Amino acid sequence: MPLRTSSGTSYEVLGDVDAPAIVFVHGLGLSLKTWNNIAPDFSSDYRVILYDLNGHGESDASLQQQTLTLFSEQLADLLDELNVYQAAIIGFSLGGMINRRFALDHPERTGALAILNSPHERDQEAQRLVEERAVQTSTGGIEATIDETLKRWFTPSFIEENPDIVSEVRSGVLSNDLNSYTQCRRVLASGVIELIRPSPPISVPTLVMTCENDSGSTPAMANAIGEEIESAEVVIVPTLKHLGLLEKPKVFIDSLTVFLDRHWPNLSL
Numbered sequence: 001m002p003l004r005t006s007s008g009t010s011y012e013v014l015g016d017v018d019a020p021a022i023v024f025v026h027g028l029g030l031s032l033k034t035w036n037n038i039a040p041d042f043s044s045d046y047r048v049i050l051y052d053l054n055g056h057g058e059s060d061a062s063l064q065q066q067t068l069t070l071f072s073e074q075l076a077d078l079l080d081e082l083n084v085y086q087a088a089i090i091g092f093s094l095g096g097m098i099n100r101r102f103a104l105d106h107p108e109r110t111g112a113l114a115i116l117n118s119p120h121e122r123d124q125e126a127q128r129l130v131e132e133r134a135v136q137t138s139t140g141g142i143e144a145t146i147d148e149t150l151k152r153w154f155t156p157s158f159i160e161e162n163p164d165i166v167s168e169v170r171s172g173v174l175s176n177d178l179n180s181y182t183q184c185r186r187v188l189a190s191g192v193i194e195l196i197r198p199s200p201p202i203s204v205p206t207l208v209m210t211c212e213n214d215s216g217s218t219p220a221m222a223n224a225i226g227e228e229i230e231s232a233e234v235v236i237v238p239t240l241k242h243l244g245l246l247e248k249p250k251v252f253i254d255s256l257t258v259f260l261d262r263h264w265p266n267l268s269l
Contacts, residue, residue: 055180
């Protein structure tokens, strides 16, 4: 059963309270349930923290305009409430933008980063498409883009063979607060600008992963993110699309395990 912070963030905690902390940050329209088949694998070695972004899952919608900084502060507030000073932050998609923003805002609290299937600088056509989807959501509701979204997130074979999982994801996205979802679409469209070529650059140990056929968080974007972070490791998962971590969670578990075993806790910090 999810717990709640004093500011209305829904969260769950797995593992030993005294173990090094890792936080999982989900993507647009999803919830902490995104990590159901991944997070438990880390609970024997880490204090695992899962939470719902503002206006997602069971978390309250924010009265303020959504920005990456607002999401960064939501995460900082959650860590404060749990008395966690420093954590490794694992972010998927929008969550991979939020954890980069957090690392820039709170470098002393960021032990390591894993940036999964997250966007970076886009060409003009790709930028036009994400902005267009934000407008479609604003005018037509979440339903206006959901079917197209699912086709971008899952491979055709997975959609055909796993209708229950796809239906659950669809229902979860449609249950979101419309205003929050629309604002997050805009953050997803415009927020990458503040993450490109940051000064000073992010300098913590970082793993960058995406999937070969992720059209919104392409391998080229993953490599670009990796080039901007000293000694970042980049992994490209073959075949899969945006939600590869739901199609083949073990691939992501394996890469995250190797990365965290090597870098967290980072004794040089």
